[in-house]
Amino acid sequence: MTTFQNRETTYPIQQHLLSRVSSRAFSEERLSEEELFALFEAARWAPSSYNNQPWRFVYARRGEKEWDTLFNVLIDFNKSWCKAADTLIAVVSRKNFEHNNKPSTTASFDTGAAWMSLAVEAHARGFVAHGMEGFDYDALKKALKIPDSYKVEALIAVGKAGNKEHLPQALKEKEKPSLRKPVKDIVAKGQFPFQ
DSSP: OOEETTEEOSSOOOHHHHHOOOOOOBOSOOOOHHHHHHHHHHHHTOOOGGGOOOEEEEEEETTSTTHHHHHTTBOHHHHHHHTTOSEEEEEEEESBOTTTOOBOTTHHHHHHHHHHHHHHHHHHTTEEEEEEOOBOHHHHHHHTTOOTTEEEEEEEEEEEBOOGGGSOHHHHTTOSOOOOOOGGGTOOSSSOOOO
16 A cells, blocks of 8 residues: 555555646746756657557747747636646647558557656656646647647646645645545456446
């Protein structure tokens, strides 16, 4: 068993997996270019079907000209806390394999693995990486001129951890490690019993 604050595992796992959280509290301290690109480097090494690596990332740094393109597509709730993030990252996947241009059924799955690699690397460095779906997908696709051969998957806010006391009251209460379903509710042997 592994524990972290209010979290407790049924089976022992690595502490850095249990202690990773999707915080909304960012300091306004900047990431260096090297720190930011180390996160992309971690994503680069994720596994993928046929080693296709369908993930693509488009980023914008707070205070730079590209920032508004990503920030403006966020819903107001996400704008309220993302404004202090250092970087916003659009996560996109290529729908077809590169080697034969046939549809890749696992493109989104593989891109999710790359996102998790980025998130774990960020956490290992003491940074925050918070994935979101709360934005206008069509507006982002149009703004970035993403062709139909790609799928917009998510946005990520990345930065250095901040003080939760600077968040609005409703968000302060969310700044604690969330729990997960028990293993028995997500794993079954030999058949699919889930409703």
